[in-house]
Amino acid sequence: MDGITGGRTSEHKRCMLTNLFDGIASGMVLFILASGLAVTLGLMNFVNLAHGAFAMAGGYATVQLTTKWGVPFLASLPLAFLISAALGAIFERTLYVHLYARPHLEQVLFSIGLVFMAVAVADYFIGSQQQYAVVPDYLKGRFDFYGVGVGKYRLFIIAVCGVIMLTLQAILTRSRFGAQLRAAVDDARTARGLGIPVARIFTLTFAVGSGLAGLGGALGAEILTLTPTFPLKYMISFLIVVTVGGTSSISGPFLAALLLGIADVAGNYYLPAVGAFITYALMLAVLMLRPQGLFARAQ
């Protein structure tokens, strides 16, 4: 009898670890997707609900490159980043720049308009069915790690996202650019007076944020559902990551994304009847109790 229960427990534990692993992987992708928003919404205080549209662009770029043009998957990732970043830069220069100083309501309406347009454009050119990228064979399948099933693709995601997260953290806190960005956000006028090219820094930041979203969309093309409604569907996840994580650091949104990813996978597995309900309720609770974010220091 001991053997049976023991076997079941370890089976259960393995399953749990696999779920945990999958949760971490989707949390990591979520972080990459939302990191740009953490900067534009968190630091620059711009409510950009259209962030997901840039992610979708990256996802579709990878699908297009790998399936139609035969570009290797690994090469398509940086291209997805560049395409989304270029889109971000163009939109920032032509449209977003007019709305920095406007009330939140107008930023919301403007970016909702962009989302509507992006959804319709994607639907028109690509169609409403789900799209998949071509993932190379060496990233497919699972291997056994001490009895825990580890998906190769998910391991790859965790590695890539981990590196990006550390790089971002270093750039924002250690580099000259990060200091200039924080100065420009804190007080644009004074920063300009000190010779910091505020407009150029904002454009660059916005472009990199959009590019990261595109990269996230490309990486997530395999584990998220890439359809034209992508920007609407994941908007709330990005917002949760930014609000729950707070905006005073990169590690806050990072932890929030991990938490959300794990909660999502675990919730779907263990409590399918409740599903996203818990996630939304938790978000409300955090908004009520710690409006500055769960992982931020109270001001």
Add this chain to the structure above:
Amino acid sequence: MRWKPLLELAFWLLAFGAIFLLPRRLLLLNEIAILALFALSLDLILGYAGIVSLGHAAFLGLGAYTAGLTAKHFAVDPLIAIAAAAALSGLLGFTTSFLVLRGSDLTRLMVTLAVALLLGEAANKMQWLTGGSDGLQGVTVSAVAGLFEFDLRGRTAYVLSLTTLLLLFLVARRMMASPFGMSLRTIRDNPLRAAAIGVPVTRRLVTIYTIAAIYAGIAGGLLAVTTQFVSLDVFDFSRSADVMLVLILGGTGYLYGGILGAVAFKILQDVLSGITPQFWHFWIGLLLVLLMVIGRNRINGWFTALAQPFRRHVDREVAS
């Protein structure tokens, strides 16, 4: 300015006259009236109290499901079903108002969004009650007040919705012209000063948020009763976004904005989806982007310049 009441009278006469003038478009007109009521509800909190909401569909949806379920299970008069919708939505508005009052615009956006998502997800999961993603089917509605049966043309539906809209509009106008409405505008323009001159800010905002929720609940109730069907999309984010666009199209803070916006929006939708059925949201999105990039104030400025001799009340909306 003697002719302004005349213009209003003409507008409402035209709205009621449409029963005979446009007998083939009554279903569309019914949708317009309901959307107008929904937008009027948003105007109460956004235009008068300055509360931004990304989840106003929460009240519409709760109202729709309440009325639908009441009509389905208790076979009551549709007016009672709508009253139940108003009551429950009002209760939700009252409870959530305390969440919404805290924090900045951004927090409000997120909280209202989260409430709507929460309810949508609840309706999705409570399949035994709501029918889940299949929608609430088998809603049969008896005659209004035992007299007026619902017809396929939508005549009864339109008369019911339009009458409700007119009554609630008059109530709203009376409220906004009262000291209560004045104090709301004071809060919108400067909450700190409002509090300093003795306006009970929190109580006023809780009240108007609850009233707006009741209005939206009634709109939802009308939707359920007149279409005899409720689906999960009543909680959709795009509902909340659309109603915001409707209100912005028509202009905030003078009550007619929601109504005119609803007329413009539905006609636009009708025409655009006639051209490109699936992609009409593209044009709506483009319109929003253009409106916002050019700037609301500047556009209002054009209108004011154009309509200088006609519109005195515009001054008030430009101030927002």
